[in-house]
Amino acid sequence: MKTFRVVVLASGAGSNLQAILDRVHLTPATSEGPVVEVVGVGSDRPAAPALGRARQAGVAIAVFRTADFSTRDERDEAIAGWVDEAGADLIVLAGYMQLLSSSFVDRFRGRILNVHPALLPAFPGLDAIGQAVAHGVKVTGVTVHFVDEGVDTGPIVLQRSVEVPEPPDHPLLEAAIHSVEHELLPRAIGLIAAGKVTERPDGTVQVGA
Ligand code: GRF
Numbered sequence: 001m002k003t004f005r006v007v008v009l010a011s012g013a014g015s016n017l018q019a020i021l022d023r024v025h026l027t028p029a030t031s032e033g034p035v036v037e038v039v040g041v042g043s044d045r046p047a048a049p050a051l052g053r054a055r056q057a058g059v060a061i062a063v064f065r066t067a068d069f070s071t072r073d074e075r076d077e078a079i080a081g082w083v084d085e086a087g088a089d090l091i092v093l094a095g096y097m098q099l100l101s102s103s104f105v106d107r108f109r110g111r112i113l114n115v116h117p118a119l120l121p122a123f124p125g126l127d128a129i130g131q132a133v134a135h136g137v138k139v140t141g142v143t144v145h146f147v148d149e150g151v152d153t154g155p156i157v158l159q160r161s162v163e164v165p166e167p168p169d170h171p172l173l174e175a176a177i178h179s180v181e182h183e184l185l186p187r188a189i190g191l192i193a194a195g196k197v198t199e200r201p202d203g204t205v206q207v208g209a
Helices: 015-023 049-056 072-086 102-107 128-135 170-193
Strands: 004-009 036-043 061-063 090-093 112-116 139-146 156-163 197-199 205-207
Touching: 004 015, 004 072, 004 170, 015 036, 015 049, 015 170, 036 049, 036 072, 036 170, 049 061, 072 102, 090 170, 112 170, 128 139, 128 170, 139 170, 156 170, 156 205, 170 197
Parallel strands: 004 036, 004 090, 036 061, 090 112
Antiparallel strands: 112 139, 139 156, 197 205
């Protein structure tokens, strides 16, 4: 069976990248699914710890610094060339802090996955955990979704709730959310690789058994 090839874009610590490397990279994701292989990790930050994790795992890295390109479109053309060269089936945004151009999103529609630390459509954008605490919600969570042109608005693949501690404690909540992310994102990749994630005519996503 053909290997399911994944590239990951990450700007920061890369704990989600690590979860992908530990949980699905080069292991059969499900009994029916193909082997998932992380074939490249890209970043906008040359010093991102995520790149160190990739090197450690023997995965090729690439750097696309925004400052090295005159426009976002030009930068994303370079990223698209890298994705094509890697023969990637799926692009995973794991804490990638750059907005992608609409032409990039259009070109890879249904093949770009993001993880967001809230139950979308609540608290999109930056500092979702801080937004949830400030709002006083009792339950928040994690969403894995496909990327569209909006900010955290694309079709939802998986979600799981996380209770906000009482009294609200940002670091404790963040740790709980991260550990759910580390389960949900690799699981979503495995389900997609196994062909169990399909789009309904209304644009929402069905996750099959
Ligand atoms: C995660 O909380 C993810 O939901 C958000 O950025 C953070 C990345 O963390 N998009 P890490 O770099 O994977 O540790």
